[in-house]
Amino acid sequence: MGTEQPIGVGQGSDRPAAVGRSHQRVATYSRAHTLVPTYECFNRCTYCNFRAEPGQSPWLSLDSVAQLLPLLRRRGVCEILVLSGEVAPGSPRRTDWLHHIYRICELALGAGLLPHTNAGPLSQGEMAQLAQVNVSMGLMVEQVTPKLLDTVHRHAPSKRPELRLSQLIQAGELGIPFTTGLLLGLGETESDWVDALGAIAAIHDRYGHIQEVILQPHRPGQRQLQSGMALSEAALIRAVTLAKAALPAGVTIQIPPNLVSQSGLLACLAAGATDLGGISPVDEVNPDYDHPTPESLAAAIAPAGWQLRPRLPIYPQYDVWLPDDLRSLVQNWRSSS
Template sequence: MDTNRKSFKTSSKIVTYSPAHTIVPTYECFNQCSYCNFRTDPGKSDWLSLDTAKEQLLQLQSQGICEILILSGEVHPNSSRRQAWFKLIYDLCELALSLGFLPHTNAGILSFKEMKQLKAVNVSMGLMVEQITPKLLQTVHQHAPSKVPEVRLQQLKWAGELQIPFTTGLLLGIGETIADWRETLEVIAQVHQRYGHIQEVILQPHSPGTLQAMALPGFDLQELPKVIAFAREILPPEIAIQIPPNLVVYPNLLLACLEAGARDLGGIGIKDEVNPDYPHLHSQHLSDILALDSWQLVPRLPVYPQYYTWLSGELQAKYQTWRDRILKANKEASQSHAIL
């Protein structure tokens, strides 16, 4: 563990992010998590049309955005609208690919069959484990059937079986303990050691918003560097630790998080749909903050290079095109080739 920690302190001061844009097929969700600032009730919001999505994406083609995050509320698996919901997500991924982007889908709980189908049109996918302690089913997840820990872990394992490059993470400050952090991180590490498919683990502090159902206190941000160091000791070194910079509101704290072992800032776009009260910082603003301690912010792709062979031929071609663009953009970064 000590050697692992030392390697992060002495490694090159490179921090990555993905130039991204989020597309939301629907905000409706059958879960009712107490802290959620994203969802609407089923039937209370229109679904995104492909025509509208195409208009949005066409405007982004000249803005250097490589990742399209397909982020959706969940339609119940037994709903008569489930098939239409899944088709919309699949079609949005196909549309993004056809316009030259790299899709990454996070649509909650999916079946093995659905994941297998989406693998063909996504370079990577994701699902937050959040916390695996069952006690949260009596509190913040009391009305959230898809937050059953075994269900979420099953999807993590299916992603490994299907060789889907995957992002997962912990939500901090929703009623869990330090022991719960350890248990969740250890399970993630164990699943990765079996399949080798987890690219990143997000450590996301719960940040109160204006739309959540219950007035929950936010996570103590001063504790975040300690959690990062804690996670760095447990997770395999090849898994990047990601933090959302718009939720880490103090420059000195952001720098402390990097010193503790965080190396990625996730997808940065116009709006954080999950935390709409916390706007994304512009990448140049972040670069200026990081430069205060000699960190360099460089763009990356939504799929890490070690997973290139897991992609289909079509996705490999898209990857290569974007890889060349990113390498060119990073040509002054001394370790750009090592990253990509």
């Protein structure tokens, strides 16, 4: 990130002159709140700032969720991002864990909110079950090169590339609007990025279900097991350029705005990114890097001709894929926005 600071209130004394309204382009974001059913995870990725050891993270109380959701609805939140650590396949607690996630999503729907779950690799039956209570789902491919299994993913069984890609295929077979993405700066090469983007594009060409691809640069955090270098912003901009060339036109490129400087964000937008993800009070994956507020983010991108607009966690072209009850709730949000 160099000497520049992440985007925040009060930055921008060197901003370019304002651009006329007629030339504005649109960048989107989701009014989100992240709920973590559990931080426990059987993977031990060396760069992770999220996980707790299995059995060392109490599961999120359903009573506390039920009390919180109406408050979030009144604050204008639309998306409930259910982001969970992974209970190992074959664990005697796996069924209870999945049911717990299902109940959180049910509560969110009951409060009029739109769940989007990312809970690691799932069986086809597990994914189908959660699809009943989610308007979209997601899983980062991260990287498809197997060489990371000898380094940062040495103790991460669910980070096998073929397993990650199989999740995209399952989602396509089940007709689930899906978000995926790459983690950048784990020791992979630019050629590896091209391979991963090509694999995502090929699966989308077959099923047409990939809404977004997140390009998430590694930023060191205080809790990770092994120190690492931050991905340079020049490399991130290059990744956006490659993604723009590799991905089908209908797939949106997303950049986490808390992990880039203002100038880096504007360069990423110029290179082809158009979405800034879910803006929640805390970035659970990168807790050392505060999210900007929508107001400060809008102010940061406006002088370069960009208008910030909220979106739902499901893109409009996928509404018809939803069961009737979920589609009705989504249409209520669309008609009220």
